[in-house]
Amino acid sequence: MHxxxxxxxxxxxxxxxxxxxxxxxxxxxxxxANKYWWILFGLSVILMLWGFGCIxxxxxxxxxxxxxxxxxxxxxxxxxxxxxxxxxxxxxxISAVLLLFRQKWRMAINRSAxxxxxxxxxxxxxxxxxxxxxxxxxxxxxPIPNQYGSLWVNFNSPLLWDVFAISTYLTVSTVFWYIxxxxxxxxxxxxxxxxxxxxxxxxxxxxxxxxxxRAKHWQxxxxxxxxxxxxxxxxxxxxxxxxxxxxATSVIPGWHTTIFPPYFVLGALFxxxxxxxxxxxxxxxxxxMEAYITIKHIEYMNxxxxxxxxxxxxxxxxxxxxxxxxxxxxxxxxxxxxxxGPYWWAYASMMTCNVVIPQLYWxxxxxxxxxxxxxLSIFVNIGMWFERFVIIVTSLHRDFLPSSWTxxxxxxxxxxxxxxxxxxxxxxxxxxARTFPVVAQAEMxxxxxxxxxxxxxxxxx
Amino acid sequence: MNNNxxxxxxxxxxxxxxxxxxxxEKNLNVKEVYTPFPxxxxxxxxxLKETRMAITAFIYGCVxxxxxxxxxxxxxxxxxxxxxxxxxxxxxxxxxxxxxxxFVPVLFELTVMFAGHLMxxxxxxxxxxxxxxxxxxxDPRTTDDKFLVEIEHENFKEVxxxxxxxxxxxxxxxxxx
Numbered sequence: 001m002h003x004x005x006x007x008x009x010x011x012x013x014x015x016x017x018x019x020x021x022x023x024x025x026x027x028x029x030x031x032x033a034n035k036y037w038w039i040l041f042g043l044s045v046i047l048m049l050w051g052f053g054c055i056x057x058x059x060x061x062x063x064x065x066x067x068x069x070x071x072x073x074x075x076x077x078x079x080x081x082x083x084x085x086x087x088x089x090x091x092x093x094i095s096a097v098l099l100l101f102r103q104k105w106r107m108a109i110n111r112s113a114x115x116x117x118x119x120x121x122x123x124x125x126x127x128x129x130x131x132x133x134x135x136x137x138x139x140x141x142x143p144i145p146n147q148y149g150s151l152w153v154n155f156n157s158p159l160l161w162d163v164f165a166i167s168t169y170l171t172v173s174t175v176f177w178y179i180x181x182x183x184x185x186x187x188x189x190x191x192x193x194x195x196x197x198x199x200x201x202x203x204x205x206x207x208x209x210x211x212x213x214r215a216k217h218w219q220x221x222x223x224x225x226x227x228x229x230x231x232x233x234x235x236x237x238x239x240x241x242x243x244x245x246x247x248a249t250s251v252i253p254g255w256h257t258t259i260f261p262p263y264f265v266l267g268a269l270f271x272x273x274x275x276x277x278x279x280x281x282x283x284x285x286x287x288x289m290e291a292y293i294t295i296k297h298i299e300y301m302n303x304x305x306x307x308x309x310x311x312x313x314x315x316x317x318x319x320x321x322x323x324x325x326x327x328x329x330x331x332x333x334x335x336x337x338x339x340x341g342p343y344w345w346a347y348a349s350m351m352t353c354n355v356v357i358p359q360l361y362w363x364x365x366x367x368x369x370x371x372x373x374x375x376l377s378i379f380v381n382i383g384m385w386f387e388r389f390v391i392i393v394t395s396l397h398r399d400f401l402p403s404s405w406t407x408x409x410x411x412x413x414x415x416x417x418x419x420x421x422x423x424x425x426x427x428x429x430x431x432x433a434r435t436f437p438v439v440a441q442a443e444m445x446x447x448x449x450x451x452x453x454x455x456x457x458x459x460x461x
Numbered sequence: 462m463n464n465n466x467x468x469x470x471x472x473x474x475x476x477x478x479x480x481x482x483x484x485x486e487k488n489l490n491v492k493e494v495y496t497p498f499p500x501x502x503x504x505x506x507x508x509l510k511e512t513r514m515a516i517t518a519f520i521y522g523c524v525x526x527x528x529x530x531x532x533x534x535x536x537x538x539x540x541x542x543x544x545x546x547x548x549x550x551x552x553x554x555x556x557x558x559x560x561x562x563x564f565v566p567v568l569f570e571l572t573v574m575f576a577g578h579l580m581x582x583x584x585x586x587x588x589x590x591x592x593x594x595x596x597x598x599x600d601p602r603t604t605d606d607k608f609l610v611e612i613e614h615e616n617f618k619e620v621x622x623x624x625x626x627x628x629x630x631x632x633x634x635x636x637x638x
Contacts, residue, residue, distance in 0.1 A: 018497065018606030143536055152536040161566040168570040172577040179581060182590065183604070187497070190601035209585070210594025213603055215507055217588045218499040223514045224584045228577060231518070235573050242566050445498040445606075449474075 003450065010453035011105055013291045018445050021292075025184070025441040026191055028287040033434055036286060044426035051420005054413045055130055063133050065413045072396045072408040077127045078246075079388040080418050083271070084124035084425075085166070085243055086264075086384060089236055090272025091117025092173055095180075096232035099225065104451055105300050107443040108292045111184075112283060113276045114177040115436070119428040120275070121170045123421040128162075130417070158245040165242040169235060176228045179221070184437035186211035240268045247391065253334035254395030257322065263315035267384060270308035270354070273301050274380035281374045283433055292439050295368050302367035305380065309358035312387075316355065330400060338394045342407060346390050353383020466492070467617060468599055469610045469624045470631035474500045477608040480627035481506050487623065490613040495598040497605055518580040525575025529568045533557070537564075599635075 012021075033041075058065055068075055091113035098106035129135045141163045143153050153160050185208035194201045211217070244264035247255035277298065284293040323335040338347050357379045361367040366376075398405045432438075449455050471477040478500060484491050485506060494503060538557050557564075585591060603609045610629075614620040617634060624632050 022497075022605045143532065155533050155537050155567055156560070156563040158566075161570075164567045164570040164574075168574040168577075172573060175577060175581045179584070183498075186597075187604040190597065190604045205595070206592045209590035209592055210596035211590060211604075212596055212598040213495045213497060214588075214598075215494040215496065215500075215503050216509055216512075217590075218496065219504045219509055220512045220514055220584055220588060222499050223512045224580060227515050227518045227580060231522075231573050231577050234569075238566065238569060238573075245566075442498040446501075 004456070006456070008451070009296045010456050011108065011292075011294065011296060011451040012444065012448055013294055013453050015454040016291065016448060016452055018448065021439075021441050021444050021448065022187060022191070024288065024291070025437045025439050025444075026188055028434060028438065029188055029436070030191070034286070037430065037434065040426065041430045044423045044430060047419050047423025048427050049420075049423075051417050051423055054416030054420060055126075058130055058413055058417070059133070059135065063131065065411060067408055067410045067414050069406055069408070071399060071404045071406045072393055074396065075389075075393050075408045076410050076414040076418065077131050079385065079392055080421065081124050081127035082243055082264075082388045082392075083385050084120045084127075084421065086240065086268035086271045086388075087275045088117040088120040088124070088169075088173075088272065089240060089265070089268035090276045091115070091120075092169075092232050092236040093269055093272065094276070095176065096229040096236065099229040100233060104447045105297050107440055107447060108289075108294075108297055109276065109280060109301075110443075111177075111180065111436070111440045112280060112433075112438050113272075114173060114180075115429065115432050115438075116276060116279055117173050117272075118170065118177060119425050119432075120272075121166065121173070122428070123425050125166060125170070126421060126424075127417075158242065158249050161242045162246060165239045169239045172228070172232060172235060176225075176232055179224060179228070180440055180443075181207075181436065182209050182211045183213065183221070183442040184440065185209075186213070187441060188437060237265055240265045252395050252399070253328070253330040254338065254391065256331075257319060259315055259318055259322070263312070263319075266308045266311045266315065267354075267387060270305060270312055270358075271380060271384035273305050273308070274377040274384070277301055277305075277373055277377040278381060279429065281370055281377070283438060287433060287438060289439060292444060295370070298370065298373055299368050302361045302373060305358055305377075306361040306367070309354060309361075309380070313355035316351065333398075334395055337398050338390060341394065341398065343390065343394045343397070346386050346394070350383055350386040350390050353379045354387060357383070465613050465615065466635035467612050467614050467620055467624075468631075468633055468635065469612060469627075469629040470600065470602075471608040471610070471628065472606065472630050473628075474498075474608060476628040477610070478502055478506060480624075480629065481610060483627055484610070484612065489620070489623075492611040492613055494611070495600070495603040495609040497603055497607070500608070514580060514584060517583050518576045521579035521583075522572045522576035524579075525572040526568060528575065529571035530557075530564075532571075533564050533567065 066076065091110075094106050094113040095110040098110075129138055132138060141153060141160070153163075185204055189201065189204035189208045192201045192204060241261035241264065244260035248257060248260035250256060280293055281298070284290050320335055320339075323331045326332075337343075357376060360372075360376065366372045393408050397408055469480070471480060474496070477494070477496070481491060481494065481503065485508075491507060494500075494507065496503070534557050537560065538555075589596070598604070598609060599611065600607065600609050607630075612620065612624075621632050
């Protein structure tokens with residue numbers, strides 16, 4: 001019953017037992033943080049506080065402290081919003097889509113990838129909130145009965161679709177993540193000695209919801225996971241499609257294209273996997289998960305990056321072709337301006353980082369090299385940020401009326417808030433890595449006998 | 462009645478599955494099995510009924526779809542604006558059907574939101590999982606690497622002898638802890 005084709009590479013290295021998995025997954029939670037963790041955490045907290053300061057300054061003074069102007073009325077904030085939302089997509093792809101496809105390699109990385117999703121979406125959500133100027137009125141985006149007339153939200157607007165898409169995405173992902181976490185919290189709960197650490201025992205008892213691992217509960221657990229995966233799969237595609245419609249339903253040249261939904265979804269997966277790699281290459285080292293997050297896992301992710309990166313490249317070229325083929329001179333100029341105008345350097349960075357550099361993954365040695373993967377993943381992160389910047393700013397800064405053409409440059413507040421969200425994201429992720437089981441240990445135990453390297457060796461003999 | 466419970470501990474999922482099969486063949490009353498991870502095939506051996514979680518999700522999804530439709534119909538078509546549909550950007554709302562394409566995203570999201578959250582709540586309710594629940598398995602090792610079978614018996618000696626043949630590593634009565 002634990003057979004697996006011998007040509008498949010093992011997913012768990014070393015001679016592990018069920019108990020080893022428990023011990024190694026619980027280790028970062030039970031042990032003390034090392035020096036590197038504290039350095040990283042300290043830096044992230046400083047960045048986060050700087051960002052919060054900039055947010056306070058924005059709210060106190062007004063959106064005027066940003067670099068926006070009458071022509072470029074959407075720039076840095078929405079770029080960051082789309083970037084963070086996109087990063088979130090890889091987590092749901094790994095935990096939901098790969099579950100439907102029964103990909104066993106997802107089990108080692110789904111917990112952290114999904115944590116990244118949730119933390120990324122939290123950062124994304126900050127931007128529209130701040131851009132409202134009066135964030136205490138944020139509840140106005142929901143259709144709540146009111147005394148203003150009655151004044152309702154507009155269900156024809158893609159911005160409202162975004163509200164529904166992102167709140168559904170954030171909450172359903174969190175529930176999906178948490179249901180998987182319950183058995184693992186129970187594992188930690190049962191390892192904590194009540195006499196030595198009563199508070200920890202109490203905390204993990206609360207978090208584990210009284211999980212006991214009954215056969216009927218596991219049966220329901222598996223069905224619930226499967227159904228949630230089935231729900232999350234169309235959800236994740238809908239979210240970035242709807243984000244793309246914020247642009248695609250407008251009449252701005254460079255935005256008004258039907259290719260946007262698939263193009264954005266693939267771009268999101270592309271950037272998300274890059275961020276998963278950036279994080280996991282650090283995490284597997286810091287909390288010693290090399291046996292579970294193996295080179296094979298990294299190679300699989302690199303293959304996905306290569307595929308989605310090439311698809312994104314096709315989308316870029318299709319856009320250029322359609323601009324020429326449409327015969328609309330505004331559309332043609334928008335793209336000519338993107339590639340050769342004053343923001344040519346942003347376009348060039350985007351093309352280099354997203355289309356050219358990931359092609360290196362065709363080389364086996366590069367896609368199985370950890371340092372190369374780490375560097376390339378940073379390139380993709382940067383490239384995907386530039387993609388959003390290019391789409392948003394270059395389409396706006398030279399619009400239909402040449403007299404209002406202008407340039408956008410960020411102020412220190414724009415940059416500060418962005419750096420602040422990166423800090424906030426890492427603060428959340430680092431705290432997660434010390435208190436949560438970073439690998440879905442219950443699921444890993446189910447594949448130990450079929451995909452563990454020692455078990456496979458015995459099987460093959 | 463508690464005196465009649467015996468716990469058998471196993472350290473391998475395959476041995477556990479075979480043992481439970483044998484117990485069922487011997488017509489022992491297997492009350493519960495605690496495992497650290499889902500053991501595939503165990504629910505069949507234990508003759509557990511198929512779970513209806515997926516069905517509840519479908520029903521909740523339908524509820525979400527209907528809720529969304531009614532909400533949007535009230536806000537955009539009927540409601541306060543019965544005689545004056547909202548006219549936004551020169552795109553007035555006259556009938557629900559004609560405006561449906563732009564309502565689809567929200568309807569979809571509400572369907573997923575209702576199905577996902579309400580199913581999760583049903584799952585917590587049915588499994589009696591909630592923060593503050595003090596329940597744990599009889600042996601804390603079952604969340605680590607051991608598998609525990611809870612059996613109701615009449616003659617301890619006889620059951621113990623039988624369980625030993627199935628490969629149990631520990632057998633004890635509920636009392637002697």
